[in-house]
Amino acid sequence: MRLNTAITRTEESILSTNKVLKNTYLLLSMTLLFSAMTAWASMYFNLPHPGMILTMVGYxxxxxxxTKFSDRALGLVFVFALTGFMGLxxxxxxxxxxxAFSNGNELVMTALGGTGAIFLGLSGYALTTRKDFSFMxxxxxxxxxxxxxxxxxAVLFSIPALSLAVSAMFILLMSGMILFQTSEIIHGGETNYILATVSLYVSIYNLFLSLLQILGVFGGDD
Structure with a gap:
């Protein structure tokens, strides 16, 4: 009887984890698409950047x-509001x-491709090996x-070298976050797909920006 109960609980845990994983990647895909649409709209209408302070307040x-409404349907509204704002x-x-660069389009596409490759590679590694990265x-x-x-x-004191070092740090840290968050979903540490989506989205966003900045410094043609 106890063995059957344990097996049942294990099966329920696996099903629950798979559901969170499926919902997370589905919502992540939708938010990335929505963010790309708002980014395109911002580019099309040539909107100015809101500035660091307004960006931080909005974010x-x-x-x-x-986070506050992550366990309610209203949380989905704020997820799209957040990712749409970040796209803007x-x-x-x-x-x-x-x-600014004659090869600017190439830089953007390279950063986008690199971000996608890193995310898919690290997520695939975490999913296939099922290693626990909670220690990170x-x-x-x-x-x-x-x-x-x-x-x-770096921004306040205009230190380009420090800004470049921060970008490199963020590439490593965001890569670690992708491994960590995927591991948390797999091992039941994260059961809320809205929070998991936000964490992965922010990692992807920062990863893209950091790659773009480094590519601009080392591969940009004026």
């Missing part, structure tokens, strides 16, 4: 609302690269905080 405000902030940055949690949180503060310093 953290919508992130707070998404991305459009002017892409426009800047396409106009503390390191990633501290690393992201340090990189964030360093990034602010």
């Amino acid at each position: 953290f405000g919508l992130l707070f609302l998404t 902030t991305l459009g002017p940055i892409i426009n800047m690269y396409t106009h 949690s503390g390191f990633l949180m501290v690393g992201i905080l340090v990189a964030f503060l360093a990034g602010l310093g």
